[in-house]
Amino acid sequence: MTATATGPSGGPTIPRADAVFTGGPAMPRQGAVEVEHLTHVYPSGKVLALEDVSVSIGHGEIVGVVGQNGSGKTTFSKHLNGLLKPTSGRVVVNGIDTAGKRVQELAAHVGYVFQNPNHQLFATTVQADLAFGPQNLGLPEDEVQARVERAIEFFGLQHVRELHPYRISFPMRKLVGIAGIYTMQPAIFVLDEPTTGQDHVTTQVINTLIRRLRDEGATVVCVSHDMPLLADVVDRLLVMWNAHLIADASPREVFSNTEVMARTKLEPPQVTSISMQLGRRPALSVDDLATDLESNLTSVGVA
Amino acid sequence: MQGVAVPVSLVAGNSIIHRLNPIAKLAWVVVVLVIAFMTRNPLFLLALAVVGLVLVTAAGIWRSFSRVMLILLPIGTSLIVFQAVAPAFPRPWTPITTFGPFTIYQEGIYSGLSLLSRAVSMTVFALVMIMTTHPSDLFTSLKRLRVPYVLNFMLAMTLQLIPVLQREIGVVMSAQKSRGMKSTGFGAVLPSFVPVFAGAIERVQQLSISLESRAFGSSGIKTSYRQVSVRPFDWLIGAMAVAFLIACIAIFLTNNFLDMSRTLVIPAELSLILVGLSALGFVGFVGSAIWLIVRA
Amino acid sequence: MPGTPIIEFDDVSFTYAETETPAIDHVSLTIYEGEYVALMGRNGAGKTTLELCINGIVPNMVIGDMEGAITVEGVSPIDTPVREMAKTVGMVFDNPEFQMSQMTAAEEIALGLENLGVPYEEMKPRITDALALVGLTGFEDRMPLALSGGQQQRLAIASTLAMQPRILVMDEPTSNLDPLGKQEVFEIAARLNREAGMTVVLAEHEVEVLAEFAHRVIVLDGGRIVANGTPEEVFDDVERLGAIGLRPPAATALADRLRASRAGWSGTLPVTTAGAVAALQPRLAAGVR
Numbered sequence: 001m002t003a004t005a006t007g008p009s010g011g012p013t014i015p016r017a018d019a020v021f022t023g024g025p026a027m028p029r030q031g032a033v034e035v036e037h038l039t040h041v042y043p044s045g046k047v048l049a050l051e052d053v054s055v056s057i058g059h060g061e062i063v064g065v066v067g068q069n070g071s072g073k074t075t076f077s078k079h080l081n082g083l084l085k086p087t088s089g090r091v092v093v094n095g096i097d098t099a100g101k102r103v104q105e106l107a108a109h110v111g112y113v114f115q116n117p118n119h120q121l122f123a124t125t126v127q128a129d130l131a132f133g134p135q136n137l138g139l140p141e142d143e144v145q146a147r148v149e150r151a152i153e154f155f156g157l158q159h160v161r162e163l164h165p166y167r168i169s170f171p172m173r174k175l176v177g178i179a180g181i182y183t184m185q186p187a188i189f190v191l192d193e194p195t196t197g198q199d200h201v202t203t204q205v206i207n208t209l210i211r212r213l214r215d216e217g218a219t220v221v222c223v224s225h226d227m228p229l230l231a232d233v234v235d236r237l238l239v240m241w242n243a244h245l246i247a248d249a250s251p252r253e254v255f256s257n258t259e260v261m262a263r264t265k266l267e268p269p270q271v272t273s274i275s276m277q278l279g280r281r282p283a284l285s286v287d288d289l290a291t292d293l294e295s296n297l298t299s300v301g302v303a
Numbered sequence: 304m305q306g307v308a309v310p311v312s313l314v315a316g317n318s319i320i321h322r323l324n325p326i327a328k329l330a331w332v333v334v335v336l337v338i339a340f341m342t343r344n345p346l347f348l349l350a351l352a353v354v355g356l357v358l359v360t361a362a363g364i365w366r367s368f369s370r371v372m373l374i375l376l377p378i379g380t381s382l383i384v385f386q387a388v389a390p391a392f393p394r395p396w397t398p399i400t401t402f403g404p405f406t407i408y409q410e411g412i413y414s415g416l417s418l419l420s421r422a423v424s425m426t427v428f429a430l431v432m433i434m435t436t437h438p439s440d441l442f443t444s445l446k447r448l449r450v451p452y453v454l455n456f457m458l459a460m461t462l463q464l465i466p467v468l469q470r471e472i473g474v475v476m477s478a479q480k481s482r483g484m485k486s487t488g489f490g491a492v493l494p495s496f497v498p499v500f501a502g503a504i505e506r507v508q509q510l511s512i513s514l515e516s517r518a519f520g521s522s523g524i525k526t527s528y529r530q531v532s533v534r535p536f537d538w539l540i541g542a543m544a545v546a547f548l549i550a551c552i553a554i555f556l557t558n559n560f561l562d563m564s565r566t567l568v569i570p571a572e573l574s575l576i577l578v579g580l581s582a583l584g585f586v587g588f589v590g591s592a593i594w595l596i597v598r599a
Numbered sequence: 600m601p602g603t604p605i606i607e608f609d610d611v612s613f614t615y616a617e618t619e620t621p622a623i624d625h626v627s628l629t630i631y632e633g634e635y636v637a638l639m640g641r642n643g644a645g646k647t648t649l650e651l652c653i654n655g656i657v658p659n660m661v662i663g664d665m666e667g668a669i670t671v672e673g674v675s676p677i678d679t680p681v682r683e684m685a686k687t688v689g690m691v692f693d694n695p696e697f698q699m700s701q702m703t704a705a706e707e708i709a710l711g712l713e714n715l716g717v718p719y720e721e722m723k724p725r726i727t728d729a730l731a732l733v734g735l736t737g738f739e740d741r742m743p744l745a746l747s748g749g750q751q752q753r754l755a756i757a758s759t760l761a762m763q764p765r766i767l768v769m770d771e772p773t774s775n776l777d778p779l780g781k782q783e784v785f786e787i788a789a790r791l792n793r794e795a796g797m798t799v800v801l802a803e804h805e806v807e808v809l810a811e812f813a814h815r816v817i818v819l820d821g822g823r824i825v826a827n828g829t830p831e832e833v834f835d836d837v838e839r840l841g842a843i844g845l846r847p848p849a850a851t852a853l854a855d856r857l858r859a860s861r862a863g864w865s866g867t868l869p870v871t872t873a874g875a876v877a878a879l880q881p882r883l884a885a886g887v888r
Contacts, residue, residue, distance in 0.1 A: 068777050068778060068779050069747060069748065069749075069777040069779075069780070070747070081481055083477050083480070083481065102480070103477070103480035103481055104480055104483050104484065104485060107480070107481055107482060107483040108483065111481070112478075112481040114474070114477075114478050114481070116474075118498050118501060118502060119471075119474050119475050119478045119498055119502075120478040120481075120482070120498075121498065122479070122494055122497070122498070132482055132484075133482045133483055136482060136483030136484050136485060137483050166501060169642070169643070170642070171642060180482065181481075181482070184482065184483065196774065196775070197693070197771070197774035197775060197804075198642075198804075199641050199642050199804055199844065199845075200641075200804070200844060200845055200846045201641060201844040202642075225777055225778050227778075228849070265778070265779055266778055267778060269849060270807050270848060270849035270850055270872055271849040271850075271852075271853060273872050274849070274850060274853065274872055274875045274876055274879075277872070277876045278876060278879055278880060278883055279883075286849055286852045286853050286856060287856070289853055290853055290856035290857060290860070293857065293862065293879070293883070294857065294860045294861065294862050295862075296883060297857070297862040297879070297882045297883060298882045299861055299862050299863050437702075438702060439701075439702050439703070439706060456700075459700070459701070459702065460700055462702075463700070463702070463744055466744075467696075467744065505697075506694075506696075506697045509692060509694055509697040509698070510697055510698065510700060512651075512656055512660065512692070513690070513692055513697065513698040513755075514700065514710075515656060515660055515681045515682070515685075516654055516656065516681065516685055516688075516689070516690040516759070517685055517710055517711035517714060517758060517759065517762065518681075518682035518683075518685035518686070518711055518714035518715055518762070519682070519710070519714055520682060520714075524716045525713050525714060525716060526712070526713050526716055526717060526718060526719055526722070527713060527719065528705065528706060528709030528712065528713055528719070528722050528726075529706065529709075530719065
């Protein structure tokens, strides 16, 4: 469903307020996550948090979810592992309908990494904490240990494995938080603001991590404000605004859609703005734009 | 982080009770507390509770008040059940009738009624005060009474920290569930204390630095933003509280603390109804407590 | 923009108790009145410690070894009680919620005023003005803990502004905020600097924003100052920044990439979107095939 249809004169008509911008033609997908007409009303304050959201995410996709606070993006992400249940509509993850399933049961399929790692760390050493998840899944001890070793290897935690989680730096704790979910080997990872408040180096580490998870066959849903990160790493952006999903398209298509960007008051990454102001296709990283420009600029000789 | 709603419990209004100075109200609550513990006479205590209900009407807080009482009454009435069959009273006991395998005693009913009416009368007055006083006004008044600034501050913070800690515990429990943790209810809450505690410590550390940066703990003269007035009327109410206390003490001392445990005759039918109702209340309370714990 | 120095660090080092390496190491710098100075550095590079020295929290509230001399508005924060420094230096921290303690927004702002002994009659207007400065007019009776993160942070700023400091020091104030909240805080800082001449010292990771508003950027690495100049000067050495784990604005990184390629680059590297577009537009028009 596209938001701009051609009017009688052949030019684009103004998009309907409730239309979802989906950019180009939809690719066939086998569902890792199928969300159908999801509506959620918070019982306490009668707040409408989500209205009629429908999304289909295929296995191995990396999807970003963006929106201002209060747009519904966090509410949406919490439906993916059953922390919240739909008021109406359906959420199916890895082929399982979340309705009537407890969070603990869905944990083997969907791993939710909380924004503040302190909320998630329980054990007295890093390696004991990594074992927590698979132990809860009832796996035999040797399998648990094998997974812990793999995680330590994957995340580079060798030098902190014996340390207490609260004694390591905050960025390392964030990695341990993700590693603790990794050991559960879910098909789908939901990352809640993985780079918020982090410096450049840690952001790069998370960037690489997301790609490696995908390389291993995982599906990654990343809720974030970090537009440069998402532009560089995701296949698709889901844009939330005022409880609605107003765009579901590739980053380039979303950034070019001035109406969607204006409505959500989100800023594209700087490099994207530069590329668009130069009349080029929206760039998703410095490399992207540099490559695009290199052969198209008058040269000024080697500086 | 989302914001939390601090249950201020102040019910908006501009009644004569709302406008009373917080210390005058506090004086009455303290007096009622003292008096309630000086006698066991259920008729007297019930009368006191009725006076309290008049104040509830004057303050216009019936809706919120009844919501709280609805929760507290089942717990309170269960007192009657226990006391009826096993009175906290020196023997001999006078049996009235039987309730299944249990014998209901005269002293038991008396005791149960006095405990209940004592609890009710104290609660009514306390609620009237809490629901008509903004905590900041109370703290400002306490400041005037030379209660140390820091103590005030600690009280104010505690009030606000409760919903914050609730939220934090909720988040931690969600995180535990998200990692497959099986135990529910109380078993799940306990391990969450470490992260919540650590978070609370971090919060307090950062808050203290923030406060110091705003000259907290200055030894100089401190002014006050919140102004609470003290009118002659407030002094009168306060004085009345003291007078009431003295009068009651006088009456108690000369009338054996109004002890009617042997003289008040409770008919059998009434006692059965009372025990039956409170048994229901007790069962309801226990049932909902179990349900809440299991659901968590 | 030279003028009157308002903050001076002379060979300052501080080592937290029970640690080996100094958190800040032989730091010397001068900040002038009305400057907007950005502090950059990886987590742990010493930004927070440096800022806490300005109002004396380090070393007065923190245990450790202090060396060197600091002057802030003619006074040494090392030897002055923090509550005195609070009259000239306002501090805002990274967690908005952790700075809230009162039951209403007005009381939150009044807290500092009460501590300073400001007369009651003066409080009300100061509170109203402070709320207006941060765009929270009418929020007097709202409960701080029920506000959004962005609103709480603006309230924290208002609480320091009401005390009428000459210097506003902020430690990663937007790291816990959404994009809108970030925008609001940066906008307030820029406006205060521009219109009220407030000296602003801001530690942040949002490089693109710093490049736009800061007069000067100071880069810290391992407790030492490794760069101190205008945004154009500091961000030009892209490789150096990368070596210490930092990145320049995307505009600068782009120009640096082009500089190394056959397209080349002449002149200083841009640090803002406008700068990059202005430099590239004419070259593009001519060179497009």
